[in-house]
Amino acid sequence: MTGVPVPGPGALGAEDVTVVVNGRTLVDRVSLHVAPGEVLALVGPNGAGKSTLLRTFYRVLRPTSGHVLLDGEDVWRMPGKRLAQRLAAVLQETAGDFELTVYEVVAMGRTPHKRAFEGDDAEDRDIIMGSLEELDVAALAQAPFDRLSGGEKQRVLIARALAQRTGTMVLDEPTNHLDLRHQLDALRLVRRVGVTAVIALHDLNLAASFCDxxxxxxxxxxVATGTPQAVLTRDLLAEVYRVEAEVSRHPGTGIPQITVVPDARRDGRPVERG
Incomplete structure (x- = not known):
């Protein structure tokens, strides 16, 4: 990748984090530690608390109790600019419409590293264009962001986080709206740049393939934390997702592969009678 290298990654963690909103407990005493350079997937059914927990990492939502730590320091005690220099986020609600070009949206990722009203220098431009190229949207640099497709917008927002050049990233469903090729490209990129990353994903097969x-x-x-091989079992999928699934292993990599077994009675298909 062009431009300066990504800073060394830091350790990210939640210590006994609870989030209560309008009397409802959305996150309940979660403790989680992510080592420098590790990629961790957050998975679970809708309403499990994945997005809520990620919002506490990036200070969008303050924990009711507990602490979020970056390299041992409480993120809520850090100056906002310093946190933005060390942690980048791709959150679902950021996928709104901006009256900016694609280039200008990605350039926002350089803001934490600049003084007020300071323009982009050659290094900034190199990082911005390199990030656009990594996400296969360089050809759209001068296009209005609000006219892009959902998948194109998502890639631009990931490019913006990449241009921020932090050592740690949190990503909330970054593969939403992306076709299969760009899903794989986005997750490969996170691994290649070597950041510490926490990624909320619905696709368990992608989580198993790309996350430590x-x-x-x-x-x-x-409910469980561990390697994909240890966590993704038939019993856990039945307990958490309420589905019957077969878990096999890829013959070359040993990575778990999940196939949901349809229930004819529940899925509306004709039931064969003996």
Whole structure:
């Protein structure tokens, strides 16, 4: 990748984090530690607390109790600019419409590294264009962001986070709206740049393929944490997702592969009678 290298990654963690909103507990005493350079997937059914937990990492939502730590320092005690120099985020609600070009949106990622009203220098431009190229949107640099497709917008927002050049990233469903090729490209990129990353994913097969560990949430609580091989079992999928699934191993990599077994009675298909 062009431009300066990504800074060394830091350790990210949640210490007994609870989030209560309008009397409802969305995250319940979650403790989670991500080592420097590790990629961890947050998985679980809708409403499990994945997005809520990620928002506490990036200071969008303050924990009711507990602490979020970056290299041992509480993120809520850090100046906002310094946090933005060290941690980047791709959150679902950031996918709104900006009256900016694609280039200008990605250039926003350089803001934490600049003084007020300071323009882009040659290094900034190199980083911005390199990030656009990595996400296959360089040809759209001068296009209005608000006229892009959902998948194109998502790639631009990932490019913006990449241009921020932090050592740690949190990504909330970064593969949403992306076709299969760009899903793979985005997750390969996170691994290649070597950042510490926490990624909320719905696709368990992608989580198993690209993440070092998986943390399963259900009802705001941690159900299991470990390697994909240890966590993704038939029993856990039945307990958490309420589905019957077969878990096999890829013959070359040993990575778990999950196939949901349809229930004819529930899925509306004709039931064969003996």
């Amino acid at each position: 560990r998986i943390c399963v949430l259900d009802g705001g609580r941690v």
